[in-house]
Every structure is written in C-alpha cells, then in structure tokens.
Amino acid sequence: MPQALPLVDKVQASQQLITAILDRIETVVLGKPNECRLALACLLAQGHLLIEDLPGMGKTTLAHVLATTLGLSYQRTQFTNDLLPADVVGFSIFDKETNRFALHQGPIFNQVVLADEINRASPKTQSALLEAMAEQQVSIDGITHELPSPFFVIATQNPLFHAGTYPLPESQLDRFMMRLSLGFPDLKAEREILLSTAQHTNESSHKGNTDFTAMIEQEELIAIQEAVTQVNVSNDVLDYIIALSQVSRRAYGGLDNVVKLPQGNIPDINCRPLSPRASKALLQAAKAMAFIDNRDYVMPDDVQAVFYVVCQHRLEMQPNQQIGASKFDVSSVANQILNCVDVLNPLGYS
Amino acid sequence: MNLFTKQTTRAPSNHLENSKHKINVSLTRKNAWLLWLCQCLNIAVIALELSSWMLAIISLSLVWQALLLHQNRDRSKTKQQNSYVVNSKQHSSDKIKKQQVGQVSPILLGMFAVLGCLALAVTAKEVGILTTMVQLLCFSYVLKAFEIKARSDFYQLILLGLFVLSSSLIFRQDLAFSFIVLSLLVINLAILLQYFSSESALVTNIKVVMLLLGQSILLASILFLVFPRLSPFWQVPKAKSNETGLSDTVKPGDIANLTRSTKLAFRADFGQQKVPEYSQLYWRAVVLENYDGRQWSKQKSDGIKTTNKIDSLAKKSLIFDAGTTGVNPLNYQVVVEPSFQKYLFALAPAVVTGDKSGIHAESDFTFISSRNISQAKSYQLTSYLTAPFSLELTQKSKQVNLKYPKGSNPRLESFAQQLQHDYVDVQARAQAVLMFINKENYEYTLQPPLLENNSLDQFFFETKSGFCAHYASAFTFLMRASGIPARMVTGYLGGEFNGDTAQEANPEGHMSIYQYDAHAWSEIWVVGRGWLRIDPTSAVDLERINSGWSSELLQEQSALNDDLLSLYQLKNTAWLNALRLQFDALDYQWTRWVIGFTTKQQYNLFNDLFGKMAAWKLATIIAVSLIVSITMLMLFLHLINRVKQKKIPLAKWQIFYHKALTQLAKQGIEKPTGMTVNDFAKQVREQSPELAIAFTRLSTSYNRLCYQTLTINEQAKIALTMQQQYQQLLHTLKQQQ
Numbered sequence A: 001m002p003q004a005l006p007l008v009d010k011v012q013a014s015q016q017l018i019t020a021i022l023d024r025i026e027t028v029v030l031g032k033p034n035e036c037r038l039a040l041a042c043l044l045a046q047g048h049l050l051i052e053d054l055p056g057m058g059k060t061t062l063a064h065v066l067a068t069t070l071g072l073s074y075q076r077t078q079f080t081n082d083l084l085p086a087d088v089v090g091f092s093i094f095d096k097e098t099n100r101f102a103l104h105q106g107p108i109f110n111q112v113v114l115a116d117e118i119n120r121a122s123p124k125t126q127s128a129l130l131e132a133m134a135e136q137q138v139s140i141d142g143i144t145h146e147l148p149s150p151f152f153v154i155a156t157q158n159p160l161f162h163a164g165t166y167p168l169p170e171s172q173l174d175r176f177m178m179r180l181s182l183g184f185p186d187l188k189a190e191r192e193i194l195l196s197t198a199q200h201t202n203e204s205s206h207k208g209n210t211d212f213t214a215m216i217e218q219e220e221l222i223a224i225q226e227a228v229t230q231v232n233v234s235n236d237v238l239d240y241i242i243a244l245s246q247v248s249r250r251a252y253g254g255l256d257n258v259v260k261l262p263q264g265n266i267p268d269i270n271c272r273p274l275s276p277r278a279s280k281a282l283l284q285a286a287k288a289m290a291f292i293d294n295r296d297y298v299m300p301d302d303v304q305a306v307f308y309v310v311c312q313h314r315l316e317m318q319p320n321q322q323i324g325a326s327k328f329d330v331s332s333v334a335n336q337i338l339n340c341v342d343v344l345n346p347l348g349y350s
Numbered sequence B: 001m002n003l004f005t006k007q008t009t010r011a012p013s014n015h016l017e018n019s020k021h022k023i024n025v026s027l028t029r030k031n032a033w034l035l036w037l038c039q040c041l042n043i044a045v046i047a048l049e050l051s052s053w054m055l056a057i058i059s060l061s062l063v064w065q066a067l068l069l070h071q072n073r074d075r076s077k078t079k080q081q082n083s084y085v086v087n088s089k090q091h092s093s094d095k096i097k098k099q100q101v102g103q104v105s106p107i108l109l110g111m112f113a114v115l116g117c118l119a120l121a122v123t124a125k126e127v128g129i130l131t132t133m134v135q136l137l138c139f140s141y142v143l144k145a146f147e148i149k150a151r152s153d154f155y156q157l158i159l160l161g162l163f164v165l166s167s168s169l170i171f172r173q174d175l176a177f178s179f180i181v182l183s184l185l186v187i188n189l190a191i192l193l194q195y196f197s198s199e200s201a202l203v204t205n206i207k208v209v210m211l212l213l214g215q216s217i218l219l220a221s222i223l224f225l226v227f228p229r230l231s232p233f234w235q236v237p238k239a240k241s242n243e244t245g246l247s248d249t250v251k252p253g254d255i256a257n258l259t260r261s262t263k264l265a266f267r268a269d270f271g272q273q274k275v276p277e278y279s280q281l282y283w284r285a286v287v288l289e290n291y292d293g294r295q296w297s298k299q300k301s302d303g304i305k306t307t308n309k310i311d312s313l314a315k316k317s318l319i320f321d322a323g324t325t326g327v328n329p330l331n332y333q334v335v336v337e338p339s340f341q342k343y344l345f346a347l348a349p350a351v352v353t354g355d356k357s358g359i360h361a362e363s364d365f366t367f368i369s370s371r372n373i374s375q376a377k378s379y380q381l382t383s384y385l386t387a388p389f390s391l392e393l394t395q396k397s398k399q400v401n402l403k404y405p406k407g408s409n410p411r412l413e414s415f416a417q418q419l420q421h422d423y424v425d426v427q428a429r430a431q432a433v434l435m436f437i438n439k440e441n442y443e444y445t446l447q448p449p450l451l452e453n454n455s456l457d458q459f460f461f462e463t464k465s466g467f468c469a470h471y472a473s474a475f476t477f478l479m480r481a482s483g484i485p486a487r488m489v490t491g492y493l494g495g496e497f498n499g500d501t502a503q504e505a506n507p508e509g510h511m512s513i514y515q516y517d518a519h520a521w522s523e524i525w526v527v528g529r530g531w532l533r534i535d536p537t538s539a540v541d542l543e544r545i546n547s548g549w550s551s552e553l554l555q556e557q558s559a560l561n562d563d564l565l566s567l568y569q570l571k572n573t574a575w576l577n578a579l580r581l582q583f584d585a586l587d588y589q590w591t592r593w594v595i596g597f598t599t600k601q602q603y604n605l606f607n608d609l610f611g612k613m614a615a616w617k618l619a620t621i622i623a624v625s626l627i628v629s630i631t632m633l634m635l636f637l638h639l640i641n642r643v644k645q646k647k648i649p650l651a652k653w654q655i656f657y658h659k660a661l662t663q664l665a666k667q668g669i670e671k672p673t674g675m676t677v678n679d680f681a682k683q684v685r686e687q688s689p690e691l692a693i694a695f696t697r698l699s700t701s702y703n704r705l706c707y708q709t710l711t712i713n714e715q716a717k718i719a720l721t722m723q724q725q726y727q728q729l730l731h732t733l734k735q736q737q
Helices: A007-028 A032-043 A059-067 A085-089 A123-135 A170-175 A187-203 A206-210 A218-229 A235-248 A256-257 A278-292 A301-313 A333-340 B031-049 B053-088 B106-127 B129-147 B151-168 B175-196 B202-227 B254-258 B302-326 B395-400 B412-423 B426-439 B455-465 B470-479 B541-544 B551-560 B567-572 B574-595 B601-609 B616-646 B653-665 B677-687 B691-709 B714-736
Strands: A049-051 A074-078 A090-095 A102-105 A110-115 A137-140 A143-146 A152-157 A176-180 B264-269 B280-291 B297-298 B332-337 B350-352 B358-363 B368-371 B378-385 B486-495 B495-498 B509-514 B520-528 B530-533
Touching: A007 A032, A007 A218, A007 A278, A007 B302, A032 A049, A032 A059, A032 A176, A032 A218, A032 A278, A032 A301, A049 A059, A059 A074, A059 A110, A059 A152, A085 A123, A123 A137, A123 A152, A123 A170, A152 B151, A170 A176, A176 A278, A176 A301, A218 A278, A235 A278, A235 A301, A235 A333, A235 B691, A278 A301, A278 B368, A301 B677, B031 B129, B031 B151, B053 B106, B053 B129, B106 B129, B129 B151, B151 B175, B175 B202, B175 B470, B202 B368, B202 B426, B202 B616, B254 B470, B264 B574, B280 B395, B280 B470, B280 B520, B297 B378, B332 B574, B332 B714, B350 B358, B412 B426, B412 B455, B412 B470, B426 B470, B426 B520, B426 B530, B455 B470, B470 B486, B470 B520, B495 B574, B509 B574, B551 B653, B601 B616, B616 B653, B653 B691, B653 B714, B677 B691, B691 B714
Parallel strands: A049 A152, A049 A176, A074 A110, A110 A152
Antiparallel strands: A090 A102, A137 A143, B264 B332, B264 B509, B280 B297, B280 B486, B332 B378, B350 B378, B358 B368, B486 B520, B495 B509, B520 B530
C-alpha cells in the first residue's frame, strides 16, 4: 500500500530489521561489531566494499554473510593472476541450434560479486570491473548489458607486500566506497571462534551454519537504500565534509582560496586530494551510518565514523603496508585531517 | 511488503545557516517597490533644481516604472496560479521573484534616452554646465531602473542614487536639508542591505545601516578634518541657482516682495561685545546711485584698477575719520548664506579685519565677493558705527548723486524747489521732509497700490501709502531735486538676536537676519559730515526702525505668505518660537563649523594643533594622513572581504555551548578541534563524572539544534531548554567549587 511515511518513521520501522541483520552478521564475524556496521552501512549506501587483510582473517566470511543475509544472489570468484576479463564479465558464444551468439554470463551478473583476492589478478582483469562498478552495466562485444539491482562488488585483497599481488589502480580504488580491514580478533573473540569451530566439527554441519536464510526482501532493501539517500544533512555537516576534503586538497591550491581554517597551522599532510566522488561517498556513507544509528539526520560523528574507511585508501600516497591498520591508527592521514578540522565551525566562520 | 514509498526530497534542514551561501539575486516585489519609492524620494530632494521639462520627463518615467511594477504583480499572480494547477509543489508566496521589471524594449528606451540627452545638450548653454550634468545624472538614474537584470545593475542604480543625493547638497547645505539627505542616505543603504540580508524587515535593516553609519563617523570626521580641500575638486561647484535677496536695481515696489520670504539672509556674531541697538543695525549691501525716473540702479564700477585706487583712498579717509572721532570699534563676524549673488553685508563704515581674500571693498563702503556666493561664506569686520565717512566728495560722484531725469516727477520737483527756497541748511531741509511725511497722512504697508510708471509723484501726493522703498525713493529724489547729493541704499535692518539675552554685559549668541528684514533707506551728503544716513521710514513707522515689525505688519505679511506656519504665528506661539530659535542656533553652529570649514580654517586648525609651520610640513601631514586614511580604507575593504567569510554570527544556543566549553576549559577539560560533540561529552563523562549529566544534555540539545531537521517551534523550544541546561551546568560547576 503506497503510503508516504515520514523519514523518521521509516528509520524507526526498519530499525528492528537492521538490528536483526547486524546481530546475525556479528554471530558469524565474531568480535568485530564496528566493522560489521561499516560493512552494512557500505551496502545500504549502495557502495562497493573492499576488504583488505591477511589471509584467514574472515574477509570472505564477512562478504558471504553480508550477501546471504541480504538475500541477494551471490557468486564468488577467486581472482588469480591468470584470470581474464571474460572470466569475470562473461562472453558471447555461438549457439549452433539458434544460429546466434548467446551471452554466457560471467559471475558479474549477480547482485553480489565477491571478488576474492582481487589484487592477485592482473590490472587488466581488475579493470574489467570498472564499468560494472561505476555504471552498473557491462559491455560484451559492444552490447551493453544491465546488471541486476541492487549490485554490489565485495572484493577482498591481501596486503600488497604479499607475493604475487598487483596494486589496484587508483581509479579502481576510488570506486570502492570503503576499504575495511578486519584486524586480529581479541582474546575473547578468538576463544569464541575456536569454540564455535569446535561445535561445527562436532555437529558436522559446517555448511548449514554458513548457509544463512535471507532476512530481508529485495524490495525492502531497495526501499531502505532509498530512505538512506533521504537522510537529512544540515549545512554544518555539509561544511564539515567540504572542509575535510578541502584540507586534503591543500597542496593543490584548493584550500587557501576557499577556506581559512581557524588554526592556521595545519600540519603538512602528505596525501592525495579527495575527489568530489570521494566526498559524495563520504556523505552517502555517513547517511547510512546515521540510518543504522536510528537517526534521520547526519551528525559529524557519522562522518568521523566512516571517514577512515571511506577516505584512507584514496588519501594515502603508498598503499598502507601496515597490517590491521584501523580507524584507531592515530598517525594515518585520515586521522590527521580529522584532527585539524573544527567540528563546531568547519569552514572557519567566526 | 513495501515499507516506504517515494517521497519528494526534503530540502536540507532549514537552519539559521540555511542562507549562508545563498544570495538572493532578484528583487522581491516588496523590495522593488521600496527601490522605486527611494528613487522618488531621491529625485524629490533635488527636484527644485531641475528644469521643469526635465522634471516632467523624470516623473513620467517614474510613473511608467510604477505601472510596470503594477503589471508585473498581475503577471506573477497568474503565474502563481498556473503553477499551482500544473504541479502541486509548494511555492512560498514571498519567493515569487520579480522577473524582469524592464519589459520595455531596449530600442524604445534607447530612443527615449537619446532624445532626453539631445534636449539636455540643446539647453546646456542656457542653464550652465553644472545644472545640465545634474539633470543628466537624474535622467540616467531614472532610466537605469528600467534595466535591472543583473546584480551589477542594482549596484549601479543604488550608486547613482547616492550621487543624486549628494549632488543635491551642491544647492543647499543648511542643517535641516543635510538632515533630510542623511536620512535618505540611510534609506538608500537600507534598501541595498535588504537586497543581501536574509532579514526582510526594512526597520531592522535601517537599524543595521544606522549602526554602520555610526561606526563610520570616526573615519568621516578624520577625513573631514584632514582631507585637503584641493580647490578645483574639493569645493562646492558654482551653481547657477535662483538668486535670492537684494538685487542691484530697485523699483519702489520691490522690497515688499522680498519681505514675504522668511529665508535666512545672513548671520552676524558679535562675540562678547554688546550688540548695538536695533535702530543702529543698518546692514548696508548695495548703494544705488543711478536713477532713470523709474528705477534705481548701481553705479557701474570703472574697472579693477580704479577700484583699487579708490579702495586705498577710502581706507585712508576712514582711518582718519575714526581716529578723530574716537569711536569705539565693533568687531564681528558675518556668515552669509548662499545667495548666488556677490553682495556682502556690513554696518557702515567698516573694514575687513580678518582674511581679505575674495572680498572687494567698494568706494561707497560696501563689500562685494569676488565670486557668487554659492556656499556659506564668513568674514570678519570692524565697524565704527557713528564715524563719518567720505568727507570729501569727488566731482564725479557729486554729479552722479545729483542727477535726476528732469520733468519725470514735476510735482516733486516743484516741492523740492520750494524746500530749497525755504530751508537753506541742508540738514534742516531733510528734516523738513521727514516732518512733512510724519504729519501728513502717510501709511506704511506691504500692499501698496500699484503706481503708474513707477511715478513717485503719484505715490507722494496721491496714494500716500507705501513701503520702505517708496519712501526712500521719494526722499532721495526730493533731496537730489533740492540740490543735495543723495543716494539710495538697500540692505537689511535689524535682525533677530538668538542667544542668552539675560547677560546684558556680555551676551552669547548671534544675530540672524532674514530676508523679511530687507530694507531701503537714503544717504545724503553733508559738507563736513560726509554721508549721513536718513531713513524716511522712521517718519512713518517708528516701530519698524526701533524694534522691527509691528504686529499689524506681521499679520499683513502672514496673510500674504503662503507658508503653512507664518512668521506671525511663529512669533506669537512661545514654544514654537523657542524651538525655532533653538534650531536656528544649531543651524548657525552647523554653518559656521561644518559648512564653513574651508581651507583656511583647516590651515588654522593645523596651526593651532602643531603650531605655526611651513607649508611643506603641512603638506607632509596631509599626505601622511591621506596615506593613513587610504590604508584604513584598504584595510576596511580587506576586512569586508574577510567578513564575507565570517559574517555568520553565532546563534544564542551556539553561544551557550561555546560558553560551556570555555567553562570546561577552565576546569582543564579542553575539547580538541577534531572531536565531535558526542565524543567530547563522553570524554567529559570520563574526566569529570559530576558534570557529565548536565553537559551531556547540553551536547545532545546542541546536536539536535545543529544537525536535526526541526520546525521553528521545536528549535525555539530546544534552544530554551538549552539555556536551562547551561545554567544547570554552571550551577553544578559552582557546587563543585
């Protein structure tokens, strides 16, 4: 029944659902509530997710549980260095019976594409994902094919110093809304992980546990995504986002003409500038965080919560070599930028 | 199940900061009307100086503009209705923009402009370059309003308006007028402000403008004192306005017209000296020596060279005269109102004691200015009231002062011959005439019957009623006809003392002499006594001579006068009169210190401040102060640029939060810049749990006000609670201590 609900009610109505989904994800990815929220936020904000960590940290598990709980069609592709673009997007094959070329759909024609160890594939194959991620469509033999909706790419990658990895091109990186790292679990979580694995072996129903039922209808998901875009953003928050991106552009002359930060002495931050796409992603992710947090308006807290994961991979000059680098990495470029913008008065009005 | 349906996107929350980056480019209808009204006012101020056809064109344009505005309203109304039908999106009514006032085709407008300019060019020679330029300015000001399309057009229009306003000061500079211009300036600026500020109430904007103007007073006064008055630029240009006051020809009926005017003619300041008696205050302006049977006119001077010679001669004789008789000198200052004539006023015989530049002394002991008086002019004089002057009469001037057209007034001539026969003594002869006038049934009136051909015979023997000019004419004629050198003098008699009369010994105040004090009298030349002043009016109306206008005369004058408040009413209502005198005193100070602050005064001021100094020093000071003021201006502009970024004032509730932050900082809990409000609240909870409750509440309210979409009511409510929360926090802080 089409009935225009105010945004506040929408947020509240879907709150239960979101809590349930989060709970489900957290039962699988133990001890990482924060990362789980961020990952969910990324999907609600219609962004693609890049999970970077060492092997065996639960990257694939997270991707898998996300896809299944949201009730989306899902296919995992293991990226290797001999993987070809056609292996990802699909190819045309001549059908003898119909005398026509028929499309053989690649794994990309799923709502969730899990690109495992994406940085092991050659840049050429990595780039095959570009069009799909940006336009939500692929072109095969000159014919454009729409991809299903909603469409997410969840990629995992190993840290770069690992053998046999290609760095993702910057353009590709920019298309991931977030880059998450899971990091090592704490003691308690690890104990639980060990215990749960033991249980699984006991029950020998390992498969049954991971094969989650969908918790949300597709229409609902789309509606929630729609509602997320409508979350209110006050001018202060907009100013805050603008100020953050301006600081990153300081070396490119962006800052001096536009903003005068009250501190005046911003430390020299060695970073790449944030593109407008980045600030858009930041805003969208912040909106999703606000939504998950049961609010119909964005606060700077939301922006700060997602800033590291949204911007760090776009900011850093060299890919971060540190294992398990997280939001709490004080020395990161993202945190430096966060520290120098006044939350109360981002653009330096007096 | 479909939880949500599509809803139109809500606009970003309408916080106070909503208009932060947005500037309304087009005028709302209210503002357009305000602008129009302002234009009308600006034009009205200068209207008197425009020629009538130009005024007609301008008012036509204004009416045209008003019509366009009116039409535009209808159009936007229909548009609004249409938009309601077509799509149901809400339009708030005040957002309806005034779309293109100037729906006039540019060709039509251009032709109009070209025609106007041509007409101006044609008449330029007659009215003079200044008036033409002023008219051109007004014309362009009115036409500009037709093509407000961009923001720059709006700027230009306001700027033109300011120019029109200031050019009106060329013609009048008295206090009341300056006040009007100032208030119009405020209105103009308020409209300019209205265009930018989110505040739509004009009153608020006017307040802001007054505040700003008040702040600029300091800079203005510094510039006023220091800015060099470079003579071609920094002076009121010589306007060719309507001449007021006395003229250099007088017909018997002339002065009466002048007395209908209540305009100020000049002021005299005697300082601490005792003001002479009313009947002594004969302010001489013009000496009329030529008589052609109809009117009296001024003897043309023979050129500068001879004037100079006479000048020095006259001075010599004067000094001699004063020395012998031992008359007390009377020093005073005269401030002449702009009359657009050259006559200056003095109590004869007088010498200029102060600055002599631009003042010529004539041989007949009158003074004239070297240029038309278009700006208040002041000079210092010393008079020797009872000292005789011109003891020797040159042959030439004796001839001139005895000349009269024979046979023009036969009855007077025969009367004169009889007088000459009866009285040998010159003074007795004059006295006899006065006696005659006094005894016979003569009447002193402002409405004398018309005379045929200005015949003095008719006046003296038939109508027997007239004004000072009649009596003076007739008397002078009689004297000449009876062989006594005589001449007619016009000027002013008396004046109004404004000040503290209680202190007889050293009164503080000044005399104000108005146009209705205009007077005409005679001077006869007597051997050994020089020129003697004889006022035949005294024989008719002694009150006029001793204390000014009698009440009958005043009544007569107010009957003739069209003014709302006539002089008679004014003088008979005590408080009104007091008010008038107060204002007059203010105006005097204004004229003396502000209008009269010329290069000389400036120089004197510098002398007083820094002692006597060389010109180069003065130049250095002026240059330095110029540089300083320009730097100040640049700094000001720079600040304005900065203010552009910083112009958003904090809301009250924001201030509460910031105050709370300072309080906490005193406690040693400082908020890092990059920390959000919530995170800081958490930090406070950890560091000082006693404050946690109050501060967390305050923080929550701040967050809601700052980031949540709220209705105005909700905003007000939360802002109020925030105040309480702040007070609570303060309370807790105090308890802690």
